[in-house]
Amino acid sequence: MYVYESLDATGFGLLKDAGYRPPFGLIRDPSILRHSDGMYYVAHSTAPAGNQIGLASSSDRVSWTFVGNVTLTASRVGSVWAPKWFIDADGSVNIVVSLRVGGSARGALRPYLIMAKNSSLATWSIPTPLVGLPVGCIEMFIVGVGQMYYAVYRNSRSKRIEFASAPSLTGPYRPCGSPDSVVTDGQGPALIPLDNGGWRLYFEHCVLGGVCFTDSYDTFRTWAAPVELPGLTGVVKQLTVVKEVVPGGVSLPLGRLSLRSGELGSQYWRLVNDVVCLEAVSSDSSTAVRREATFTVVRGLADPNGFSLRGSDGRFLRQDGSRLHLSRFGATESFARDATFAVRRGSDAGSVALESYSYPGRYIRARGRELRLEPYDESYLFGAESSFGIAAAWA
Structure with missing residues (x-):
């Protein structure tokens, strides 16, 4: 298992290669969780056939310790596929998993849920089927939005990534669409919330042959065109992502600069x-x-964790397409988002990079004389041209 980390959900750097191997069996389809005890846990399938899920823990995501295997005994489980963590609003810890039941490692996979019976994750409930989902849906990932539960999964029959929603965790689920940009063939979906209220779907694009992401801002109804995740294609398969808010990091000083x-x-x-x-x-x-x-740097108009910049006449710096220009204040949500930037570490010591709040993964970058917004890439040139030093104000 390889572990990566990112400040912006786009540029992932390797934290630990070959970070974990179980003492026996395989590690397939790992899914990561930050538990209430502060520890990280990984759940994974252990073999093409069998009735077990493997668990490992870590305090730092670098050094991992084998916790044990969870045995699923109900209905004569013959095969376990792609366990995924889900923490419900009440704090309960669950694993969603696709199972072949009846004692055989062949046949259709169906989605089930198991729930931890204690905080140590030592004992688990018997598998409960998720109602209303099609036979053959695999690699399921569930998120809660408001009072609804949304399941995203690969339909092994249609070869598509699909969505379904339900008023309760176990269903009944009803189909609610498929990302238009991945109807051809996608697998291994994983969802995270973005800082600006959107959602990012990571997946393997089987036709394009890469690890991609696409963003949605209307609760999974429409999606942006897929973008290849820099540096991970050909290396990573079946990724999952966990989002954390951590203290510290780079910042911009408020006031003139x-x-x-x-x-x-x-x-x-x-x-x-x-x-x-x-x-x-x-x-x-x-x-x-x-x-x-x-x-003049002020707190972000759209998010106080971000920053907005004003010219000497009080107008705000705002993105317009890929360009940056001054604009008079507009009391709209779109204006606030377009005038807000997240501050990230630059490539040079003490430097900063400014990421668009409206379009995560796009950074202010020098292109000749002009500054423009461009998608992140992992090249040295991108790092140099998107890094800026903080200096005393000229006026």
């Missing part, structure tokens, strides 16, 4: 005809130029 190119130290952000560019600025520059290279 200037931002310097991490690659070209004498070049600073400067407003030219209300568009942000990189320009040489020095103490010999005119008062107007130094004012155009000064910004």
Whole structure:
């Protein structure tokens, strides 16, 4: 099992290669959980046939310890497929798993639920079937949104990733669509909430041959075009992602400052005809130029954990497509989102990178003289051109 981590749900870096091997059996389809005791737990299937789920734990996601195997005895389980964690609103810890019952490792897989009977995860309930889902749905991942439960899974018959919803965890589920962008052939779905209220679906695109993601902002009804996850294609299969809020990290100081190119130290952000560019600025520059290279940082209009930037005349820096320009305040949700940025670590010590709040995974990047929003990639050039140093305000 390999472990990766990301600050932005897009750029994943390797935390630990070959991070865990069970003492016996296989580790297939691992799913990760952060438990109430602060420990991380992984559940995985252990063999193509059999009736067990393997569990391992870690305090740091780097060093893992075998906890034990959970044996599923009800209905003569013949095969266990892709266990996935789900924590309900009441705090109960569950695993959703596809099973072949009747004692055979052949035949159709059906979704079941087991619930931990204690906080140590030592004992579990007998498998309970999830009602209303099609035969052959596998690799199921469940999330709760409001009063509803949403299941996303691979339909092994239609070869599609599909969604179903239910008023209770065990069903009855009713189909509620499929991501338009992955109707061809997708597998291994995993869902996480984004900071800006959207949802991100990770999956393996069997036709394109890569690990991809797509985002939805209307509770899974419509989806953006799939984007390949940088650096993971050909390496990762059957990933799951857990989102955490952790203390610390980089930030922008509130108040006036200037931002310097991490690659070209004498070049600073400067407003030219209300568009942000990189320009040489020095103490010999005119008062107007130094004012155009000064910004005021405030708490994010859409999210106080993010940041918004204002020019010297009080107007806000806002994205418009891939460009950045000044715009007068607009009391709309879309304006607030487009004028908010998340601050990430830059590639150079002490530098920052600014990620779009409206479009997670897109960063402010120097393209020649102009600054533009572009999708993250793992290249050295991207890191250099999207990193900026914090400098004292020119005006």
